Amino acid sequence: MEHKNVLVSGASIAGPALAYWLRRHGFTVTVVERSPALREGGYKVDVRGVAVDVVERMGLLAEVRRQATDMRGGTMLNAAGRVVATLGADVIGFRDPGELEILRGDLARVLFEATGTDVEYLFDTSITEIEQRADGVRVRFTRGEPRTFDLVVGADGLHSCTRGLAFGAEESFRHDLGISVAIFSVPNHLNLDRWEMICSAPGRLANVYSVRRDENAKAQFFFRTPETGYDRRNVRQQREILTEAFAGQGWEIPRLLSALPTAPDFYFDSLSQIRMPRWSSGRVALLGDAAYCPSPASGQGTSTALVGAYVLAGELASAGGDHRVAFARYEEAMRGYVELNQKLGQEAARQMVPATRWQAWLRGVSMRMMPYLPGKDRIMEKVMKSMREAANGITLRDYSTAASIPSRIDPSSVQ
Numbered sequence: 001m002e003h004k005n006v007l008v009s010g011a012s013i014a015g016p017a018l019a020y021w022l023r024r025h026g027f028t029v030t031v032v033e034r035s036p037a038l039r040e041g042g043y044k045v046d047v048r049g050v051a052v053d054v055v056e057r058m059g060l061l062a063e064v065r066r067q068a069t070d071m072r073g074g075t076m077l078n079a080a081g082r083v084v085a086t087l088g089a090d091v092i093g094f095r096d097p098g099e100l101e102i103l104r105g106d107l108a109r110v111l112f113e114a115t116g117t118d119v120e121y122l123f124d125t126s127i128t129e130i131e132q133r134a135d136g137v138r139v140r141f142t143r144g145e146p147r148t149f150d151l152v153v154g155a156d157g158l159h160s161c162t163r164g165l166a167f168g169a170e171e172s173f174r175h176d177l178g179i180s181v182a183i184f185s186v187p188n189h190l191n192l193d194r195w196e197m198i199c200s201a202p203g204r205l206a207n208v209y210s211v212r213r214d215e216n217a218k219a220q221f222f223f224r225t226p227e228t229g230y231d232r233r234n235v236r237q238q239r240e241i242l243t244e245a246f247a248g249q250g251w252e253i254p255r256l257l258s259a260l261p262t263a264p265d266f267y268f269d270s271l272s273q274i275r276m277p278r279w280s281s282g283r284v285a286l287l288g289d290a291a292y293c294p295s296p297a298s299g300q301g302t303s304t305a306l307v308g309a310y311v312l313a314g315e316l317a318s319a320g321g322d323h324r325v326a327f328a329r330y331e332e333a334m335r336g337y338v339e340l341n342q343k344l345g346q347e348a349a350r351q352m353v354p355a356t357r358w359q360a361w362l363r364g365v366s367m368r369m370m371p372y373l374p375g376k377d378r379i380m381e382k383v384m385k386s387m388r389e390a391a392n393g394i395t396l397r398d399y400s401t402a403a404s405i406p407s408r409i410d411p412s413s414v415q
Helices: 014-024 050-057 061-066 089-093 104-114 161-167 235-245 253-257 301-318 323-352 357-372 376-391
Strands: 005-009 028-033 044-047 073-077 083-088 100-103 120-123 127-133 136-141 147-149 151-154 174-186 195-201 204-209 217-224 267-274 284-286
Touching: 005 014, 005 136, 005 147, 014 028, 014 104, 014 301, 044 050, 044 104, 044 301, 050 061, 050 301, 061 100, 061 104, 073 089, 083 089, 100 104, 127 161, 136 151, 151 161, 161 284, 174 235, 174 323, 204 253, 217 235, 235 267, 267 323, 284 323, 301 323, 323 376
Parallel strands: 005 028, 005 151, 028 120, 073 195, 151 284
Antiparallel strands: 044 100, 073 083, 127 136, 136 147, 174 217, 174 267, 195 204, 204 217
């Protein structure tokens, strides 16, 4: 096995998932994470389609189901706070039977614990320099001595520092979808029990929900933003942007926003996609949101990360660690699947926040009438079609043997 010593940047979902599979295939893995510890909590994420199969192949499906949010459903409201429709959890989340929802932090913890003591984790540090050599990659960190690895994989999210060092500025690859998102913990003053309430107004959408085993609730806000320029390190500025965007809105929004100053887990970002012509450069590759973020609007960021980790590790194993062959096969296997999910994200972003009062009213009427429409099952099936196709848009290979898998790509053409 060549190139057995692998550095993975990022300890959220993609990084620990990749570390798990690489260790299972016999690689030595180090994971570096900028946060001082594993990041707990976070928003709800979905595991759909073939990603469920990946979790099952990891032997973690029972534990992930045990940690699931166990949501019962939700209430749709108009801008005045009047009930428009009440829907089941799978309908709101566009999930098929067997698919599941879990807090990002809970899934990260399951994956982290699954790697056991076989993976080295370096917290509270990040990569500052990558120097590719003929025999490896020399890496410098914000803390600690420089080290040399055979391969480096950036699994460090939308704003990947690994991508910036090895591929260039983020602006070359990030495509904003015209919507910003904020989420933070709030007191559960609505006494929600595994329930969510979604209030939609022109250009804005607010969602508050409570999951199992959490005494607090989460408040999530989406709003249309023609320009998404802001300082990612200036939390005060981000809070001001959010407050201004929802100023004058009714229902429970003022009370939810009143929790902003003391929220310990405030998150703010644009809904964006990462689109790149290649996901590898020499001995460095990218995974998950760092390579092909479909945006949270797609509901598929977690699933594409899990599937990508399985495929990348499997291709490295089947190629005997030859990164030129493995990275090319990884992209060959994943590209179509990624394109389906990014298309889904673009379509979902256009629909999730109504742009006008008319669109908001029409959405409310449609949801209110859905249970009474003839052929409602066919209507729902049509809505689910694109989600289902994207979630299952790849055939998983069996990497349990060392047999090489034929590729249409000539390794000699890959740098």
